[in-house]
Amino acid sequence: MFFIRSCGGREIEPLVSPSGTSVDVYAQNYDATTLGNSNEDSIIKYGYQLFSQTPKYIGPDNGNADMVYQGNRLACKNCHLNAGTKPYSAPLIGIIQRFPQFRGRENKIGTIQERINGCFERSMNGQMLPEDSREMLALVKYLEWLSRFAPEDGDIKGQGFVKIFIPNRAVNLEHGKEVFSKNCAVCHTPSGKGVKDPNRYTYLYPPLWGDDSFNHGAGMARVITAAQFIKANMPFGTTYDAPLLSDEEAYDVAGYINQQLRPQKANPERDFPDLLKKPVSTPYPPYADEFSLEQHQMGPFQPIMEYYKNTYNITKNK
Template sequence: MKSPQWILLTAVLALTACHRTEPQAALPAPHAPATSASAPKVAARFEPPAESSMPNDDFGKQIELGRLIFSDTGRYAKAYVGNALTCENCHLDAGRLAHSAPMWGAYPMYPAYRAKNHRVNTFAERLQGCFQYSMNGKAPPLGDDVLVALEAYAYWMSKGEPIGVAPPGHGYAKLPKPTQAPDYARGEAVFKRDCALCHSDNGQGQQVAGRTVFPPLWGAQSFNWGAGMERLDNAAGFIKANMPLGRGNTLTDQDAWDVAYFMDAHERPQDPRFKNSVAETRKAYHDTPYSLYGVAVNGKVLGEGSGHL
């Protein structure tokens, strides 16, 4: 049985929150009202092996180290982490939970072409990006013990999955486009009602004995502007399927979009790919209606304050 402390560490990015927006960022035209059919279906998903079945040998030690890195990244991969997050904050239940980008759904899909860097990436290179963007740190060198352990953990968890076939529950849930443009004020209300209890009124999460148990959602200790969670569609899908923690699929689709907007409408560390100006960086890397980088919200252009957190 998992300890209460471990369960607390499984706490994750609930996502949301701040003031009114002037003007709203342009999003794709709303579709017809979403129905309950938009709730992710996970019944047929792949079941990863039980942790108790890890092999009791040297390879098993690497698998276990990968699990420890996943759940307490700042301790076991300290040299490469620049914020208060862990891998588990975005990949719940130590990377095992469907619709929270589980490792068993990711490992068999690489090597793969990524539009983010316009080339084919290995799984290890994909992990490097997580450290650079989501962890706001620096990429471990290829072959580093941290990457090897994380790869071993993901490989073991994915045994039995077909190569190159996206299984049910992989990645984040895909929501229909919102019936109304996401709104800051509505998102703030959802945040206060459903998210602030864990992530605090200021969105900075909670710590116990110096360890993060509920992650910060914006600010200096959160993910940076290059992370995938800064995209509204990723954030809304994650929130809908998993938040509030333990009560996934209880928010409406619109609530999920609104609170994702609220969360992503706050300042956070600069995109490491910054190119001379926010406008130029947006054009190069954030030219999508799902990104608020470079968009004016509440009279401030997001991204311009990243160096003054």
């Protein structure tokens, strides 16, 4: 039996039980509000507050023009559900152990700080946090704390998003609108603009398009990625093992959402220096193929995937 140490230096449960069976990382305590008042615990709690109420501290309405790093009013928790601990909603348990890692969008090995700043530029439609800032330190410390039960390589069940069967057709926008009206509008409103929290800073139900949503450079702006997230997590209360929507419904509603107006990221052409690494459902050019912008945004995606397989022997699934 061996132990790892938490960010506060305390011994915690072993990663591997005496029988050799890995612990259930999702069954552990991730309630940051129960931490103490040491300097280490205080910075973790600040990281949790930044994660769950991001605009309050670094959003457009925080009251300090020097601390505005967001262009919208989303919080990290709006995509990484249950404060970053929900399976198949890109959970952040183990994320620290998985970095540094190679990312095709930058075509290089990147740090966890660079990955966080990618979210600020895209999902938050903002600008990079200084890597030596208290806010960056707090976010990283929170992710370290979430990762304390993860295995050495950081790989966990429920990592990323669920896989779906991608229909071999273009998105059906009319069907997507019907799915949205029936399943999504009750929380996100028929306008898709979401419902603000009474605290005035964040959203109870985030906007899916419009000025306060993610920009078109975010991963969620890709139909396949959005459909995978929706399948395992939406409507509210859905879990990966009890989905409500079919793969086709998730696909069409993802396409409908991503065809609505949203902020545009500056200089998107600088993404993916190696265009062969660009996901097929990336909604902006340039591409290393001759398929239309509309097909990259709405499918069918199989012909594009087949082109890369036949031409470059590259297997793409998103």
